[in-house]
Amino acid sequence: MNMNERIAAWNEEAQQCACGHQHRVVDMLIHLEAGAIQRLPGYLSEQGYRQVTVVYDRHTFRAAGSDVLSSIREAGMHVDEIALPENRTGDIIADEAAIVQVMLGVRLESQAVIAVGSGTIHDLVRFVCSKMNKPFLSIPTAASVDGFTSAGAPLIVSGIKQTFQAVPPEAIFADMNILEQAPQVMTAAGFGDMLGKYTSLADWIVSRDLGGEPFCPVAYRMTEEALHTCIDHVQAIAEGRAEGVAVLMDALIVSGISMLIIDHSRPASGGEHHLSHILEMDLMQAGERPVLHGAKVGVACALITVKYKELAQTSGEQVFGIYDQLPEASQLIAWLEQVGGPVTTEQLGVTPEMVEHAFNTAHTLRPRYTGLRYINEVLNTRLG
Template sequence: MSEVLLRRLLAGNLRDPDSGEGIAVPTRKVTIAPSLRGGEAALIADLGLGSRLALIADPTTWQVLGARVSGALAARFTVTPVILPERPHADMETVQRIRAATSLAEGLVAVGSGTINDLAKYAAFLDRKPYACFGTAPSMNGYTSVNAAIMDGGVKKSLPAAAARGVFLDVDILAKAPRRMIAAGFGDSICRPTAQADWLLAHLLLDRPYRALPFQLLAEDETALLASPEGLLSGDPEAITRLARTLVMSGFGMTICGGSYPASQGEHLIAHFLEMRGDPAGANFHGEQIAVTTLTMARIQGETLRLEQPRLAPAPATIGTFLSFYGADVGATCWASFAGKLLSGERLAAVNHRLTQDWPEIRQAIRAVHRSATALESTLRRCGAPTRPSDIGLSDERYAEAVLHAREVRDRYTFLDLAADTGTLTRLVGATPVPAQ
């Protein structure tokens, strides 16, 4: 059924359950196959990337798949490899380096996973060039999204990016990825319930837009993966295929919604804060961080949902405190985002009135999509994913700071905000600044 949903989505034959309208995505082709060897050029040929292609990789992804793809494409195209340094950073400096190196190319082909893909699709967006991607690991959900996570001026931003015209995933290659990267992909996907709960909260409490379709796209494969994550550790082709399809569908969910809302909420804010403040555990994969932060958000959501009658009493916040804590440039950027969701005066009164009137219904709706931290932790452990801050090299104090301040870096209203404004967040972090045991 999940494979059928993917085919219908690409063909434009899927209907939105909320509106009944047809759904279209800009990606033309997604191929998830046991092996793509020998067919690489044919996959690219009808995508309209032009005759001069730049292939973006790093030394590892070049060795794993890039050299093979480059050789195959060279039979039909002029190919210029652009090999970035090992473990490149997704920042503006690297984007500009790619743009300079690909100035003569008509199209870009990324060979890699998270960082390589983000860099290539953002460079493609800036230069208005088409691009496609050959994935090397089922480690993140950005292959089919139209946003890129880029560090800009010390702030981690989700920026508009080009849509991949084609995404090609060789299951044999994916299954040979380091177990940590596979577990990271599972970690990046397991935040679905916390992201959905946060997004639904903003919808029910503040009337923010919300859509059910992104989560319906994931349901079948997610259920199977949660029931038997051990197959990912053993490299089982069926499990790897399900994870790859889940990540692809998650990316499409973001594309359909015009932003990362269905896949990036409070759990990602904590990770973004850590990166902005110079996460000392820089060797971690993004999905490893999200595995840990998802458990934190699940616990915060669960505790906040236990409140019988929450009432918001936000602590005063000023641009001065932001500038003092973050510095002038980053502080001003964060304040500009945070100020948009500040609740005060009539707006605060209206939200408190809604909580008084509708909290039982709001709580019931969110509980229907929420998963407990205990259940999620058990599943992550069975997959070999990290579950505690110490697993990713963070002290309890450093992690507690991130949980307390993460809501300040974006304008998204999440359970971090509701918990902070009801006094729940300080109580939870002060008592146990780590995920549930």
Template sequence: MIPTKGKKKWMQLPRDVVVGPDVIYDVKDVCDDLKLREGAFIVTGQNTKKIAGDVVFDHLDDCGYEPGIIVSKEASMDDVKKVVSEAEGSNSRYLMGVGSGKSIDVAKLAATQLDLPFISVPTAASHDGIVSSRASIHDKGKKTSIEVNAPMAVIADTNIISGAPYRLLAAGCGDIISNYTAVLDWELAHRLRNEPFSEYAAALSRMTAQILMDSPEAIKPELESSVRIVVKALVSSGVAMSIAGSSRPASGSEHMFSHALDMLAPGSALHGEQCGVGTIMMMYLHGGDWKKIKECLEIIGAPTTAEELGIEDKYILEALLVAHEIRPERYTVLGAGLTPEAAEKVARLTKVIS
């Protein structure tokens, strides 16, 4: 991983970002460009194996690159260990995460532990983890966000991503829109706690959310152009995080709320969906235009209520109460925590709960 001590600034960015229809067949060219040939090890998911994992495997196999493949079921430390052991056993020289957020995170962390290059091949544009230098992994009953090496390349086939359930793309939009409150929280921490702040990272992150907010009607199901907009925005968010050297520009109080929900009501809603709903409420707390956020998510077709998330009201309220404890070192608008009355007020006023 990159050394970050002292005044040194070391930004880790992907070298190749390939976005477009059928770019999955460019995988060999990308590997060649990175001087990675034999010894690919593919980490894929149960559903995404057929959709993309096998395609990448066959393509590299036909080229004589002798790939290996493993199916990961969950983003857990156990799965990471399995991947590390199999990749070591087969003398793999680089890893590829081909699938959704789970497979990409497992491959990303395994590659970092093995000190091997990593290529991200997302089958859905559901959050900016497809390009970031973080991996969210379950360990000992808790989900932790771990710093890892950024992907050497991102190959986002817009045909494959258009074929994914629309819900995943709408979730990706929620993750992008959440940049607004993340940056507001960061500015607050800079003013109140003198936390280091990067104007460039903040501006890029805010602009990325703004582009989406300016034309939410451009995001529609099964439209290649919509996928292209969202993928580019997710890459841009990832770059903002790389410039900052942390997830600060894209993860604030709304992400803490989402992380709290992951613990209280696991498996109910997608990361980006929860972040979108969190953004509505955190924008209210910031005194900003939360109605515009809600309206934009509604146009896209992303959830804006507890019911649409499939989460009971009581978990929304509990998550609001514990969110500030998720990452105490990251100061946000939640400060030292909301009172139960304040939590209920924000959730009701924004119509997240009824």
């Protein structure tokens, strides 16, 4: 089945699911193929969009933005452009200033907004589209993150990383010709984001059993299968082969859809993501580059796995046995190294003090029960 047929099957299964969680019907067109962006002008015409806005940065302009703009104009449509500037460390940050820039650049007459880029540009566009009630279209330029299909927008507001529910794209044009040309460090980040599903899925079991939080077996299985498919193709991903990049992008899309179906990030984000967010905020406060999201998640997954396996052996709580089923941290590190991603906090530019701060505070970032929350609120309190 192609992706759109699989979405229909997941929708049907989710609507029959008896988990008690509300399930969103996912209505999204996805083209994951070579030459996907060539379908964009036809789609815009079918939808009756005559005036659109394209958001990019200098890197994604070269990767795809220039071709996207040309093809839309050649089809006789009007295009407004928003070129996002880099900050002093050479990054685009999804903060208040960037939100305002995108919002000011989208005219009221614009009928849709097209994000050309990876995670940050997509988060900004999905948030602005939710506030301006505009359709949002996605053109990924790297298989670097699982947020392309989700509705959540992680943003930095008042220096704090927060996730806001926004809108998913109504269509995604994931062009393999573009994705294959992305730097391997971006592909490695996407793999790191997927690797983090080991601990996020385990944490979801813990949140269900100890925190009484909602749990959906359909969303769980979707994410788990996507993760295992990535591991089965790790060598092809490491070599940047078309087969590997396609598998990775497919998995990232599926992970995003699993979050979309239950309108929550529980399947794909646990203690490892919370650690990553604290490290990102600390790096920004120190004036350092925050590093790719997936790179931080991969390293954080290996770090927290050590703590979780210790917890499984010492806590006496039966539910923490799920952490014993995680791969060894050494195996997680080996996979990250194989695909060309960072494997140590030093490679991320993170200090030991930042790591300690993250382990001590990350559990407060989201109202979600995780092994990390238990370690801080129960285990450390008991020991202290």
